[in-house]
Amino acid sequence: METIIFCGIQATGKSTFYQQHFFHSHLRISLDLLKSRYREDLFLKACYKSQLPFVVDNTNPGKVDRLKYIQLAKQHKFRSIGYYFQSHIEDALQRNSRRSGKTCIPEIGIRGTFKRLEPPSPDEGFDELYYVTINDNSFVIKPWGYEI
Template structure:
């Protein structure tokens, strides 16, 4: 049983990656599924706790830019004896803005939200309590390239619109 945290900007491929790699095996928890709900954070924690208590693995498909946002979720996983795995999505702001511009309806987020997340984004480290970390990059031919996160990856810059 595991708790998987996705980390990266809106439009970096997180939800597509979930559908491709985890939809058949993990419970999908995302605040995007309840855009108008009140107390979304409490609801998310309740659903994660419930799934882990039932022995089911969970993917939390949100941006998780800050250590402080990841910390309580890692604590919930530890309380239930779950392995904690992070997938860090390459988050080039320009590319994510372009991908977001192609979205329709509620799937499209305000550009301001991407800029805010980009400014806050702090790469994870094993010291936070992750059992495994992976780097995910969209492949030019489609799909994803995944490799193990290497010590020092967290010092790589997050590219902005002028990179």
């Protein structure tokens, strides 16, 4: 079983990546959808109890944000796999400007997340870690290589 943990600032392609790579195999857990940590915890418990693989589709910008999910994965004998989405602020702001309605994030929110961003590291406890970039509107996935 797998716990997939996304990390990166808003508008870096995380939700689109989920749709293209995990929609048919993993439940999506997102605070954008669930609106509270209480609801998130209920979904996490259900996934662990039912042995259902899932993706945590949040920004998870800091080590402390990811720690909860990694610890729970280990506790429940799930593999923890991290995907870090290249987080260039200007690219994210440009992509965000093409959004409308609730999907458009205030610039201050993106910049605030960027300030808190700590790229992940295998020593956080990930079983696997990947680096995701967008190239010509398609995703490029590379094994973690400390190239950030």
